[in-house]
Amino acid sequence: MRxxxxxxxxxxxxxxxALPTTFAQRKSSKxxxxxxxxxxxxxxxxxxxxxxxxxxxxxxxxxxxxxxxTPSRGLDTTAKFIAMNLSRWGFKPAGDDGYFQxxxxxRNQLVAxxxxxxxxxxxxxxxxxxxxxxxxxxxxxPLVYVGNGWMIKSKDIDxxxxxxxxxxxxxxxxxxxxxxxxxxxxxxxxGEDWADPLLHARRHGAKGVLSMPNLATLLNWERIxxxxxxxxxxxxxxxxxxxxxxxxxxxxxxxxxxxxxxxEKYDAASLLNRAAADEAVEPFELSAGKKVSFTINVKTDHxxxxxxxxxxxxxxxQLKSEYVALGAHYDHVGIGAPVNGDAIFNGADDDGSGTTxxxxxxxxxxxxxxxxxxxVLFVWHMGEEKGLWGSRYFTEYPTVxxxxxxxxxxxxxxxxxxxxxxxxxxxxxxxxxNEIYVIGSKMMSTELGELTEAVNKSYLNLTYDYRYxxxxxxxxxxxxxxxxxxxxxxxxxxxxxxxxxxxxxxxxDEPQKIDYQKMEKVARTVYMMLWEVANRATxxxxxxxxxxxxxxxxx
Numbered sequence: 001m002r003x004x005x006x007x008x009x010x011x012x013x014x015x016x017x018a019l020p021t022t023f024a025q026r027k028s029s030k031x032x033x034x035x036x037x038x039x040x041x042x043x044x045x046x047x048x049x050x051x052x053x054x055x056x057x058x059x060x061x062x063x064x065x066x067x068x069x070t071p072s073r074g075l076d077t078t079a080k081f082i083a084m085n086l087s088r089w090g091f092k093p094a095g096d097d098g099y100f101q102x103x104x105x106x107r108n109q110l111v112a113x114x115x116x117x118x119x120x121x122x123x124x125x126x127x128x129x130x131x132x133x134x135x136x137x138x139x140x141x142p143l144v145y146v147g148n149g150w151m152i153k154s155k156d157i158d159x160x161x162x163x164x165x166x167x168x169x170x171x172x173x174x175x176x177x178x179x180x181x182x183x184x185x186x187x188x189x190x191g192e193d194w195a196d197p198l199l200h201a202r203r204h205g206a207k208g209v210l211s212m213p214n215l216a217t218l219l220n221w222e223r224i225x226x227x228x229x230x231x232x233x234x235x236x237x238x239x240x241x242x243x244x245x246x247x248x249x250x251x252x253x254x255x256x257x258x259x260x261x262x263x264e265k266y267d268a269a270s271l272l273n274r275a276a277a278d279e280a281v282e283p284f285e286l287s288a289g290k291k292v293s294f295t296i297n298v299k300t301d302h303x304x305x306x307x308x309x310x311x312x313x314x315x316x317x318q319l320k321s322e323y324v325a326l327g328a329h330y331d332h333v334g335i336g337a338p339v340n341g342d343a344i345f346n347g348a349d350d351d352g353s354g355t356t357x358x359x360x361x362x363x364x365x366x367x368x369x370x371x372x373x374x375x376v377l378f379v380w381h382m383g384e385e386k387g388l389w390g391s392r393y394f395t396e397y398p399t400v401x402x403x404x405x406x407x408x409x410x411x412x413x414x415x416x417x418x419x420x421x422x423x424x425x426x427x428x429x430x431x432x433x434n435e436i437y438v439i440g441s442k443m444m445s446t447e448l449g450e451l452t453e454a455v456n457k458s459y460l461n462l463t464y465d466y467r468y469x470x471x472x473x474x475x476x477x478x479x480x481x482x483x484x485x486x487x488x489x490x491x492x493x494x495x496x497x498x499x500x501x502x503x504x505x506x507x508x509d510e511p512q513k514i515d516y517q518k519m520e521k522v523a524r525t526v527y528m529m530l531w532e533v534a535n536r537a538t539x540x541x542x543x544x545x546x547x548x549x550x551x552x553x554x555x
Contacts, residue, residue, distance in 0.1 A: 036458055048523050048527060053519045056356045057356040061346040067344050067345040074334075089362060089366035091310040099310055100306040101308075105236060107303050108135070108234075108246070116294075119256070119291070128253065130250050135249070137248070140207075140291075148172060150196065150197060169208050170209045173214075198247050208249065210250050308378075309380075324375075325405045326378050330351070345507050348513065351413055353413060354412050357526070379391075395486060408483055409494050410494070416501050427502050434521070438465070439494075440483060445492035445542050448492045451533065452529060462525055496526060
């Protein structure tokens with residue numbers, strides 16, 4: 001009996017010491033959680049709410065904004081809406097015209113009148129016989145057939161082997177990649193390791209490219225012809241140099257192709273059949289006496305557009321000259337071919353969600369009880385859908401010193417969630433309600449990546465999915481949003497992204513399909529992250545070079 005009592009006493013004593021420790025651990029955990037919540041509240045994170053996000057996005061992605069194409073009335077209206085709110089909240093304008101960084105565009109529009117072609121005196125008509133790119137001028141000169149026109153070193157493909165095309169007009173078998181070649185085969189630097197027919201021709205001094213029709217072109221010629229008078233392109237004026245000036249490219253009808261190869265080594269039908277069968281034809285020059293001339297009439301208009309840029313000044317006298325940059329693109333793809341009667345591509349997720357999240361963060365900063373030590377730079381980029389225009393323009397013509405930007409956080413699509421039981425194949429890679437893809441956080445700065453994870457785990461603990469954080473990602477997501485232009489300038493970045501879904505670049509990307517609770521969680525997490533970066537004593541250290549696959553192309 002005594003031994004039993006002694007054993008019981010030992011157990012009771014053990015528990016008496018263990019219980020306070022467990023209680024202390026729970027108390028410590030609760031205190032820590034409480035402290036984080038209090039910090040988030042004092043910083044204004046609670047201002048970011050699902051209801052607020054829905055209000056802003058319902059305006060930005062409404063039909064009245066007409067898809068926010070670059071350029072468009074809807075894009076300009078959205079820019080004014082953003083600027084109006086920034087003014088209300090007391091943000092410092094940081095463009096070259098108030099909150100706007102003005103960007104001049106050139107719109108080139110084909111004009112049927114005055115556009116014509118001639119082969120040995122035989123006249124050919126715009127639309128009926130040829131369909132040009134909107135590059136004005138007259139091209140004439142000797143002709144050379146070069147097959148598919150491509151150069152891909154890894155596949156030992158070079159259409160110009162053994163032939164000189166300088167000051168000549170190049171004829172290619174058809175537009176599109178050579179058979180058996182996919183996007184993944186285009187490795188290395190464009191222009192050095194691979195080149196499409198237009199770039200290859202330009203690099204070799206050709207005057208222009210004529211494309212023979214393939215079967216798809218012939219079947220759709222009438223539809224393409226009807227749209228021809230409206231064909232045009234828009235470019236950023238300051239990006240136009242001698243090296244990348246618009247290059248003449250002309251699609252030929254069957255009738256004109258037949259006339260072009262009349263009396264030559266191969267007739268048009270033979271070449272088209274060989275191209276369809278993937279039979280190689282050695283490059284050859286056409287008869288020296290053949291006189292060919294194309295005159296293309298183009299009207300050029302100057303159109304203004306803009307990035308929206310603002311600064312929330314930091315509190316530290318020394319550190320406020322440095323910036324944590326937040327970015328999203330506020331454009332989308334505009335109005336297109338109707339799908340189920342709807343022609344407006346609203347872009348609620350892409351990237352109305354990022355645009356709205358930045359607005360919500362700006363409002364939260366304005367309501368915070370204190371200011372972060374560093375300044376926060378907000379940039380709403382235009383023209384991302386056209387080729388990252390706005391971010392390229394900002395990083396080439398910055399309104400603040402680029403070397404003062406300590407990190408750039410890019411938010412592009414954070415509003416959609418894959419619902420439980422969703423079997424739609426187009427949603428297979430869409431993230432769930434409590435997860436988000438994170439790309440690039442450790443590619444340049446280990447410190448920034450670790451901070452990104454630490455803030456999340458200590459706060460809302462979203463699931464971070466890194467599957468696309470891979471230089472070999474076949475989707476090339478690292479190259480496809482605005483963070484890339486900051487990274488290529490040596491600024492460490494983090495990119496938040498929910499994944500491609502069934503309504504990506506379709507009219508169905510509308511505000512009612514957004515998961516606003518998820519948006520709130522992601523926006524609050526990014527907001528707390530910007531505070532941590534802004535308040536650190538030192539900027540995130542860049543300790544890595546971008547992987548070779550992600551490095552900017554050599555100029």
